[in-house]
């Protein structure tokens with residue numbers, strides 16, 4: 001599905017080159033949820049951004065469905081990129097557009113048939129459970145709801161791959177579980193291949209079936225794992241109290 005061959009990427013700052021990715025080769029198989037984990041600065045986000053050419057590699061090849069992205073330019077690159085959706089830690093929504101229009105933008109950019117746009121936006125918002133929030137603005141939403149809008153926007157053009165850059169790192173544990181559940185449903189019901197970068201071990205262990213561990217711009221190892229699932233979100237205030245007091249080292253005021 002995604003093949004990265006001998007890819008390298010360096011950043012240049014004040015004439016000093018920093019090698020963020022060194023000669024990485026990686027295959028992400030169709031239908032899997034592939035995690036990328038490692039210490040801060042290991043190169044996780046850079047590797048993810050190389051997969052849709054948000055970062056252009058200095059060397060090596062990036063292929064999606066055997067099509068070499070690194071050889072495409074202009075219109076054909078834009079078309080190939082439509083098979084890849086992406087979501088981010090801080091959602092990247094347009095603040096002065098409604099939820100509906102945030103999703104619509106991605107259809108407009110892809111020249112989606114005009115007559116079908118309304119139905120497609122509504123379908124995507126329904127999928128993430130936000131159809132009643134279409135006229136709200138991002139500032140009126142919770143973090144989890146913002147990430148759902150970003151997911152709806154990423155799904156609008158029916159991508160085959162969804163790249164997720166720290167998708168839950170700005171969210172509390174309960175909202176994290178809700179978003180992981182949405183991602184798992186996208187994988188299972190829509191057959192979308194998912195690549196998820198996270199520094200949170202629990203997040204990676206919960207839904208991934210293959211994980212690459214990065215260190216200093218390289219892949220240290222790739223392992224197959226059995227996703228261990230996530231606990232159902234519990235919003236009951238007593239649950240928070242129990243979590244705080246169960247170790248016995250805190251007392252009620």
Ligand SMILES: Nc1ncnc2c1ncn2[C@@H]1O[C@H](COP(=O)(O)OP(=O)(O)OP(=O)(O)O)[C@@H](O)[C@H]1O
Pocket residue numbers: 011012013018020038039040041042043044045046047199
């Ligand atoms: N646009 C940039 N310009 C200069 N250096 C960059 C840029 N983006 C990343 N880097 C550097 O490349 C290295 C890898 O960064 P990257 O964000 O890919 O790591 P990461 O593993 O995702 O880290 P984190 O978990 O902290 O986000 C870091 O040392 C970072 O400072």
